[in-house]
Amino acid sequence: MSTPPRRWGPVRSMLALSPLLIGAPLLAIRQHYLLPQPLTELYDPTTNEPQLSEARILSHAKFLSEDIGYRTVGTKEHALGDEWIVNQAKELDEICRKARSRNPERKIECEWWWQQGSGSHRFDMMNKRLYKTYVDLTNVVFRISDGTPAGKADAVLVNAHVDSTLPSPGAADDALPVGVMLECARVLIERDGWEPTHSIVFLFNNAEESLQDGSHLFSTQHPIANTVRAAINLEAAGTTGPELLFQATSEQMIEAYSHVPRPFGTIVANEVFSSGIILSEDNPTDGRDSTDFRQFEQYLNVTGLDMAIVGNSYLYHMRKDLVENIEPGVAQHMAENTLALLLYLSSPASPLPSLATGYVKPRTVFFSHLGAFFLYSYSTARVLYATLFVSSLLLAFQIKGGFRGVGQLAKGVGAVVGGFLGALMGANAVAVMMQRVLGKGMSWFAWEPACLGLYGPAALTGALLSQYLIGHVPEHTVITSTLLVQSFFALVLQLLGVGSAAMFFLTSAPLFVALVLDTLKITRTGDGVSLWTYALGQLLPLLTGTQTIATVLDVFVPLTGRIGRDAPSENIIASIVAITVSYTFPMVLPFVHRFGRRVSARVVLLLSIVMAASMATFAMRSPFDGLHQKRMFIIHMENVTSAEQHLHIAAADAAPGFDTLVHSMAETFDAHGMPPVSRKFSDWDSEWDVLYPFSAFLSPYVIDMPIDEEYASETSASAGKYVTISTTNDVVDEEQGTRSFTLVVKHPGIIWTAVAFDAHVLKWTLDENPPDEYARHHIKEASFYGIDTWSVDLVVKHPSPSGSEMIKVNFVGIKEQSMWPGKRAEKQFGGSAMRTFEAVDTWIEQETQGTVDALLVGCIGGVAVV
Structure with missing residues (x-):
């Protein structure tokens, strides 16, 4: 009789899995922050066709932010910014005139307006009533159409603000998006083969930082405002990384976004932003109210997209919001996506005419993953998630011998839930120590991933300590229970109308496949669960979780520097780390049960030492430096x-x-x-x-x-x-x-x-x-x-x-x-x-x-x- 192969120990098993554990996050990070090559020439050197030039965009941003400077509403510099954007509109109009003279048959017309007006509006925030009044504020409006009344009847609005806030020159916020709009308009006008079926309205609004007065002025007083069917708002809260789609308010506009060349956004960001969780002195309102899109939605009743640069938001509303700190490729990324949207929404395939009678609120799951864009309806999601959950139940019962294994599965579910709660408790216990005992809060602030080094070991220690206290559970039971918990949450959250349930589907689906293959003994060698099961079940969570961690930390870590002294910033970041790490490494719990309590105790002890060393190291760090x-x-x-x-x-x-x-x-x-x-x-x-x-x-x-x-x-x-x-x-x-x-x-x-x-x-x-x-x-x-x-x-x-x-x-x-x-x-x-x-x-x-x-x-x- 042959001897079954001996199971590898924890060290050898970890070494075998290390290419996956290291390679998958590195691949995800590379794809997550991938930016296009910035272009410098205004025209393609080969075809001589007009192309988007990042150099041109940044030259606009530099002139506004450094040559003119701090464009706070009401200042002389604000007036100079208004004068400059008027001259840019005149230049675009002249380019349009020359384009028509070159090709008289081409159906293209350019019009522009310098709007000035006064008004008032209520602007509630933070449960406070506030009223705004403004006098003689201005906007510059530029429209491109085919020149016919039918072509002007339905328009897409693209918006950016020319002004900057009190302490900032505003190179990224929002001079860069202004440059993007100017460059998109130039390329569209100079592209000889392009004729718009539906018009495009470029709104260069001059008063966003004074609580959205410019967009209110346009929405309530401009003569062509009633032709707008959809709005694209361009913002910047940072200076690095791809532009993020953080709000989409209709199925039609989500579908339109699927046509961009470099999609970057998820329904998770959409739901988090709209929930009002993100609050700060710069973003004090209920989620969606913090940008000009609020005015378009409230006064024009239109759908649209909110897109913003969010990486390195340490410089948001700061003196160092300068062109020199904008990462190469950022402007190119925003410009290419914006141009693609405008081309699609002005084309015969555009949904704009249908939006004249209203729009359908999003019931679409959407997310970008490693550069690809996925979208499907809520009804499809319910079918997929229900099928997965029922299949997971059947598989679990088949593996555990029917209802006789319910008790064992219940213990496995308890281990999975206990691991998550243990991670939360471990990370938050360290947070309390750092903030209240050592007085070293926010020691991770100067680098977004740094908090993983402080709270990651604490979360793992808490999770594994919970498993030691629960006692031994067969690893196969823990894996099966992990699948049941995740597929259950995917279904229940989707039934409640939470599109972010897709996150659990993305991690439970490959785990189901891995368990099926293991059950059929396709990946198994000898007794017990194969390491291939761990690799297959861990791959997608690693890829998805790494991207999620990067996005969440990019937003929330810099935000802790502006949410108030009384806010529990330490516990917020600790909880975020515990939740995202638990999501990214679901196979840690069964892996520790694979080797028994003795190994579990040693791992907990080792992690405790790492956690203590990490706390000591971070206690010596200063939260701030010259760029943070x-x-x-x-x-x-x-x-x-x-x-x-x-x-x-x-x-x-x-x-x-x-x-x-x-x-x-x-x-x-x-x-x-x-x-x-x-x-x-x-x-x-x-x-x-x-x-x-x-x-x-x-x-x-x-x-x-x-x-x-x-x-x-x-x-x-x-x-x-x-x-x-x-x-x-x-x-x-x-x-x-x-x-x-x-x-x-x-x-x-x-x-x-x-x-x-x-x-x-x-x-x-x-x-x-x-x-x-x-x-x-x-x-x-x-x-x-x-x-x-x-x-x-x-x-x-x-x-x-x-x-x-x-x-x-x-x-x-x-x-x-x-x-x-x-x-x-x-x-x-x-x-x-x-x-x-x-x-x-x-x-x-x-x-x-x-x-x-x-x-x-x-x-x-x-x-x-x-």
Whole structure:
């Protein structure tokens, strides 16, 4: 009788599987971050056909972000950006005229508009009511059509914003997408054989960062807005990697996206974003509300796609959002996908005409995988997942001898669930140790994958410790139970309408195949489960899980630097690592049961040592460096009512060291050498109202500043001495118990003004539904450069519940010439704030070795009674 082959031990087995365990993640990472070769020439050297040029796109981005600079709405630079985009529209129009003259028979027409208008809209976020009003803001609109009324009837809108936010030059956000749109328009116009069946509307909106005023202006006031049937919004929250499809709102547009040459997006990102989980001071709203797409969806009732660059989002809304930090190939990737979408949506095969009567909300599973794009309907998914689950049950019963094996399977399911819970508990226990015991939170921040090194061993330790406590379970039972658990979740989640159930289908389907082959003894040699079963069952989870880990960490790790000091960022990242690692390595649990409790105990001990060494190593790391900086928010506040001046300083992360840094700053800059005063925000603290309600994420301190003697002699508008809050048309109706008036805010030299007051508003010109109660109201303004007056008409109950006939109005605004470093070249006009900022910025740079990026804005504020 022959002797069955001896089973390999754990070390030899691991060595046999190592090519898979190393090669599959490397392949997935390579494909995940693969970018096209950037092109430099405007025309193909061989065919002389027009082609998308990354060099041209980046030249546009560089001009906007560096030659013009910080294009904050209301500044001179914002006006220069508007002028530049008008000139670009004129150049495109001239290219179009020449194209028509070369081929008079070609059906192509170009039109453009410079839109200017005023308006207001409600912008609720973070469970706060906020109202926006804007005066004389602008957009540039460029349309390409076949010149016929029928060709103009149904349009696809593609949008990017020209402005940048307060502390950032905005090379990626959003000058790069602006360059992409300009280059797509040029290539379409110069492509002689192309004629659009349906029109394309390019919207270069000039006020996204001031809470989507530009897109609201277009959606509510432009004469061709009602022709838009679908919208493509181009954004950037980072500077590296492929552009991510993170929101798709109809089956038609998902199908349209399937035609792009380099798809990159999944229904998981779509559902996570739409859930509102991703919240920060830069993305404070319910998921889908954080981009211009909100306005198109709300006011035009259209479907569409939201696409953004998300890699290396450490630089998002930071000073180093510069062209030099944009990875080669990023612009090419976004441009090629955008052009493909526009070609398809303007073609005879386009779904645009059908969208005129409405669209079908997504019931489509879609995902990109190793460069390929897959999509299928929810009904198909239910059939597939139900078939897999039932087949898995039948296979399990066949393997375990029918219902007699139910008890053993139940123990196996308990082991699988216990392993997952153990991973969560292990990772979160280390998170508590790092944050609360060692005081070394966010030590992984400066490199997205670093948290795997800290929490990966902890998750594995917790998972394997749970198996040791559960006791031995036959490996075949654990594998079968893993299949049942995953196929069950795939089916149940899909029945609940969660398209992300596809993730479990992708891991359970190959495991089912592996078990079938093992049962048929096709892959088995001798007794027990073959290593081929492990290889087949682990391959797709490795590929899918690695891509998922990369995407999730790219988004969530940098985000922890801006979700607020009170947010449990350490536990969030620990949980993400535990969940994604458990998903990526489902075969770890049966593998450890393969060798018994003795080996399991040794592995747990070894992992515990690795975990302790990892904690010690990370405890010595600094969370920040020169390209992964801490965000600080500093406001130089001049109270024109009390004549006091203060520095308000805040951070939006839980990393250690901020309190020490602020105390050191107070020793240098406080007027009396006193420690800084810690503050807690409420809706009645107006100092941070220019950032309201983002300010809820901040943990502020206050430093007293000496009265700047030079300020007393400043007579320019930038000194902030001429802001006035007054009323006109003020009428009290004693019989009705109401007071009607127009609140007028005059703010020469001041931008982004905000007012807050308490009143029972019955009617106003902001919207038709003011709260039917005495409440706190916040109104924020954004206007074009040089516009210094805005107003709102109100009818309020009179007198107020307090018995006073007057209303106290808190006001605050940003000095247009007092923003550092955006106005550094004109610092002599910025008054006391800029003199302070120059010293503070130099001090921060020296004190932190360049690991802090500070938003430095000079504000004026005060109280008026009207």
